[in-house]
Every structure is written in structure tokens, then in C-alpha cells.
Amino acid sequence: MTSIRLLLADDHPVVRAGLRAVLEGEPGIIVADDVATAEAAIERAALGDIDVVLMDLQFGPGMGGSAATRLITAVPGAPRVIVLTTYDTEADIVAAVEAGACGYLLKDAPPDELTAAVRAAAEGRSALAPAVAGRLIERMRVGATSLSARETEVLSLVATGRSNQQIAAELFVSEATVKSHLVHVFTKLDVDSRTAAVAVATRRGLIRPTPG
Template sequence: MSATTVMLVDDHEIVRAGFRRLLDNAADLQVIGEAATGEDGYQLYLESKPDVVVMDLSMPPGVGGLEAINRILASDPQARILVLTVQECEPYPSRVLQAGAKGYLTKRCAPEELIAAVRQVAQGREFIAPGIRKELDGKGASKLEALTKRELQVFTLLASGQSVAQIADAMFISQKTVHAHRANILGKLGLKKTSDLIHLAIRHGIIEA
């Protein structure tokens, strides 16, 4: 039986190296490609058509994980994508699963859990970490659910330290539009400034302190 082919998309080279070593040590799994951005991940998917894509969500600047998922599934509705991220809180899990990803794991997962998830997703079955399932079952608790898809993207980029100019370039929108999104985000979340937004992102595990 041929090995299940896997593609890794994560902007941290050391993280990719660790995951590659782990997956390649499983006799039935083979990592055939790596990408550091959502855009590169999308292009590499079109070229290599792996059985499973292991995708991070936070890859600023440029195309983020959620947008890359949407692009891949638009080109191949049968694509099997497993999200592996630090982002544990809503609305990220539900947005990702609504987009069509098959699985959701956090980077705190045990090595054997990642291997099991890749195998299950390769078979076309869903794999959601227990902690994420709990978060989905308690849906509605996070203020972030009030944000639109575009606002959530801007929120994530702001929280990761991107400037308004960088976000405008990455998203192909004007700086004025970014400022408008930022104002809407702060209003919806009941915050006053970007530093408050960063603290909220840290509390929710969206970014690491």
C-alpha cells in the first residue's frame, strides 16, 4: 500500500521541520512538500495534490490560512485539510470547519494525536481535538464571533503586530479601509486601542505572549 502524502504549510521553519520528522517516522505517511505562506501553500497544492494538507492559520503578511483553505477547496472540493494552530477559541474552529476543512488540532497536541488525525483525515473523516470540540459545543461565548470574515482577518493581523500599511499591502486594500475595519473591530469588541486588542488575542490563545 502506498504511503499517505502530506503537505505542511506553516511560516515557522523549525515547526515544519519538527512535524516533518514526526510524520516521516510513521511508515504509512510521507511529507512531499512544505510552504511558508498561504499563497505558496495554495500553489504547491495545485502542483503536488497531496492526500492531506496540514495547515497553520496565522501566516502574516499575505494570504492567511483560512483564505488558503478557501482557495484550495475552490480549486479542489475533495481536498482534505487538517488545521494545526495555536488558535483554540471561537470563531476560528467553526469558521475553518464551515470552510470545509476536515480537522482541527492545536499545536499543544501529543505527537500520536497528530499522526492519528492525519490518518483519519486522509480517509475523509473528521478529526477535531477534544478541547476544540468543547469550544465548539460552548459556541457563542466569544465576542470574536461578531466579527465578519474580513474583520477577523484584520484582527488577526493587528494582533500579530502588523502595521496598517502592511495589512493594506497584504490584503490589497487601502489604509483607509484598514482603519475603518480597525474602528469596527474595536467597537464590536468594546476595546479602545490596538494594545487592548493584542491583550485580548493573548488571553484567547490567538497569539503567544
């Protein structure tokens, strides 16, 4: 079997150099190129000589995981994509999985976990960091905790620090209604206060952190 041709995509120069240093010496793995942006990754992957892409999920400020989605959908040859991230938040994980990533690693992964993941990806298997696998199982166990559009809207306003009264005024409903929505949110998220709801929802990526 021929060597695995790898593309590294990360906006941190240090991380790129580190991945190179770790993976370049591995037998059967060739680091074909490294790029700093999602756009560059897509362009580079479009050349068609890439087997596996190792990419950071957090590209740029506030940018979601859509980069991985774009790469997978935009490139015809469809290389296998392993997502690399700093945190194992649920939101990131589901975003990556929905984007079609076949692997998910944390940046604090040891070198052998990295190489194992790259090889697994090249062979068509998937590779999840142990910590990440645990989270996925947990999520399946608990079930899909989705909020309604209205509930999400209310909770987002709560996250900005607004009071029930302010939220009611903003949404042209009564304060009682806002409270009702929050009760449902609390039940779904299994918490019993607005701050806890915000904390949990933020961690799971159900709402965006404090954007106006």
C-alpha cells in the first residue's frame, strides 16, 4: 500500500509545526502540505492528491464548524476529514459529525493517538478520542435535547442578561409567558435556574455565547 497523503489545516503556526513534527516521521504517512485557513484547505484538497485532512474546528474568531462542512461538500474527491479541536464540547462534536467528519481528536492527544487516527481514517474507519466517545454515548443516552424556536429565542435573551420583564417587552408577550418558556427549557435541560440553563445550553451549543 502506498503512503497516506495528509493535509494539515490549522490557523496556529505552532500547532501546524507540531503536527508536522509529530506525523512527518511516521512510516506510511506523508505530510503533503499545511495551510492556515479553511479556504486554503478547500483549494488545496481540490487538487485531488490528498487522502486525509486534519483540520482545526475553530477557524478564526467566532467561526463555527461550517468550515469542515464546506470542505467535505465542496471537494469532489472527498478526502477523509479528521477534526481537531481544543475542547470537547458537545456542540463541536455534533457539528463535526453532522459535517461528515470521520474522526474527532483533542489537541492534547498524545502522538500515537494522532497517528492511529490518521491511519484509521485512511482505511475508512473512524477514530474518536476516548473522552469524546464518552460524551457521544452520554448524549445518546439522554436523548436529543432540542429546544423549540421560541424557547431558544427566550433563552438567548436570558444569556445576554435581560430580565423576564425585558424579554417579555422585547417579544411582545407577557412576563408569564416568558416564565412558561423558561420552565420548559429548565425541564428539557434538567436544571432549575436561568443561569444554569445558560451554562448548559452554551456548553451544548444550543445557544451562541453572548452575541448581542
